[in-house]
Amino acid sequence: MSEITKNQIKLIRSLQQKKTRKEYGLFTVEGKKNVLDLIHSDFTIEELYSTEEVDLPINHVTISKKQLSQISSLKQSEGVLAMVKIKNFTPKTNARLTLVLDTINDPGNLGTIIRTADWFGVDQIICSSQTVDCYNPKVVQAAKGSLFHIPIVYTDLIDFLKDRKNVYGASLDGEAIGYNTKLESSTLVMGSESHGISEELIPFIQHLIKIPSYGKAESLNVAIATGILLNEFAK
Amino acid sequence: MSEITKNQIKLIRSLQQKKTRKEYGLFTVEGKKNVLDLIHSDFTIEELYSTEEVDLPINHVTISKKQLSQISSLKQSEGVLAMVKIKNFTPKTNARLTLVLDTINDPGNLGTIIRTADWFGVDQIICSSQTVDCYNPKVVQAAKGSLFHIPIVYTDLIDFLKDRKNVYGASLDGEAIGYNTKLESSTLVMGSESHGISEELIPFIQHLIKIPSYGKAESLNVAIATGILLNEFAK
Numbered sequence: 032m033s034e035i036t037k038n039q040i041k042l043i044r045s046l047q048q049k050k051t052r053k054e055y056g057l058f059t060v061e062g063k064k065n066v067l068d069l070i071h072s073d074f075t076i077e078e079l080y081s082t083e084e085v086d087l088p089i090n091h092v093t094i095s096k097k098q099l100s101q102i103s104s105l106k107q108s109e110g111v112l113a114m115v116k117i118k119n120f121t122p123k124t125n126a127r128l129t130l131v132l133d134t135i136n137d138p139g140n141l142g143t144i145i146r147t148a149d150w151f152g153v154d155q156i157i158c159s160s161q162t163v164d165c166y167n168p169k170v171v172q173a174a175k176g177s178l179f180h181i182p183i184v185y186t187d188l189i190d191f192l193k194d195r196k197n198v199y200g201a202s203l204d205g206e207a208i209g210y211n212t213k214l215e216s217s218t219l220v221m222g223s224e225s226h227g228i229s230e231e232l233i234p235f236i237q238h239l240i241k242i243p244s245y246g247k248a249e250s251l252n253v254a255i256a257t258g259i260l261l262n263e264f265a266k
Numbered sequence: 267m268s269e270i271t272k273n274q275i276k277l278i279r280s281l282q283q284k285k286t287r288k289e290y291g292l293f294t295v296e297g298k299k300n301v302l303d304l305i306h307s308d309f310t311i312e313e314l315y316s317t318e319e320v321d322l323p324i325n326h327v328t329i330s331k332k333q334l335s336q337i338s339s340l341k342q343s344e345g346v347l348a349m350v351k352i353k354n355f356t357p358k359t360n361a362r363l364t365l366v367l368d369t370i371n372d373p374g375n376l377g378t379i380i381r382t383a384d385w386f387g388v389d390q391i392i393c394s395s396q397t398v399d400c401y402n403p404k405v406v407q408a409a410k411g412s413l414f415h416i417p418i419v420y421t422d423l424i425d426f427l428k429d430r431k432n433v434y435g436a437s438l439d440g441e442a443i444g445y446n447t448k449l450e451s452s453t454l455v456m457g458s459e460s461h462g463i464s465e466e467l468i469p470f471i472q473h474l475i476k477i478p479s480y481g482k483a484e485s486l487n488v489a490i491a492t493g494i495l496l497n498e499f500a501k
Contacts, residue, residue, distance in 0.1 A: 137376070143487050152480030180482045209501065245387030245500050247415045251493070252378050258490035259497045265480050266444065 043102040058166035068176030074251040075116040085110040104168040120182035126154035134161040142173020143254040149177035151261040192235035205239035221265040278337040293401035297344040303411030321328035321343040339403035355417035369396040369458040377408020377414040378489040384412035386496040427470035438475035
């Protein structure tokens, strides 16, 4: 059993803030399933902590439950925490399927979108700088290991979209997709739940599409809409 | 400006617990959008509170921000809270599209599922008694008004399913649905994210289906999977 210093505890806790993550180039990953996916990825683990109860296949520091709860961002720690180097990706221009996210604020939604994109084999996710940071602990948690499977890039969306062809965007003003709509894999833009896709991006989108409604709800949750459209593209 | 009594505050706060909701047959609804949907529904409002800032089209009690924050279940109250009578529905046997939920534990997931079911015109939702209570404040919040559009029934699922025909169930062992799969509207059963559909229900399901995967994620979030499948049924 080891001890972590007060300074170490302070550093790890401070990584819950985006500013500190940027400054140190580090983020935290919690939970056994998440950490196992991390170990099998090409992310670099800086430090790995766990309690005695948790069995891990690689070298790690064993600490007390109390100390782990001090560095955990969860209400109830899952007994494992890794401090990991942030990876900086650059956008690929030859990707088969790109998901573009314009201002997704809710960390749970972003995490679920990353997990869903991973299920459907999305090659990269391009986020506007207003989108919540993908290394936010709540995003990492909701992504359930999928964060380590897909490159995620934060960049100017006009810059990214201006040379793309075959760009689709989800919009309540779009054309309803139907049983026979064939969507060609390319680029799908999703906007914020309250405001949709930003107006300045509309000129760079060739096909505005929407999911037909048969009931009374005013809108769909953005992660749900993303899942439904990715399923259409994947077919 | 009115005052609410300490006893009233205590009662309203206690409605955050399922046991008290059952005892009084009451639940709470917060947020202007949610309350407007409520007003246009056939649910009975027992009492409606708001702060001065919020404009409402029906009679209500104006209270201070401080008092509203005392009765609110939200970190940041949205300035409106209604105390509403729980409605008891009975299962319909002639519904066109029924969604059956077997042990959905997460309130956010259940709320999002209700909202999504409303978008796709689901006629009723039948829940196992292990499924989180749909009048839980977090479910009400995530459902964004859709709770007032669809009858939701908690009952024994074997009892409900035993006379149904054309029952579909989502399962990782199911048959992958494809571009040409035509799903006939009827009954869709969704199981828990960690354990899937309970074994004792399997004999009552005629078609086990799954959403094809093209990536590395082990599973989809249950609300996402429900959205994708309802979109297929709605087509």
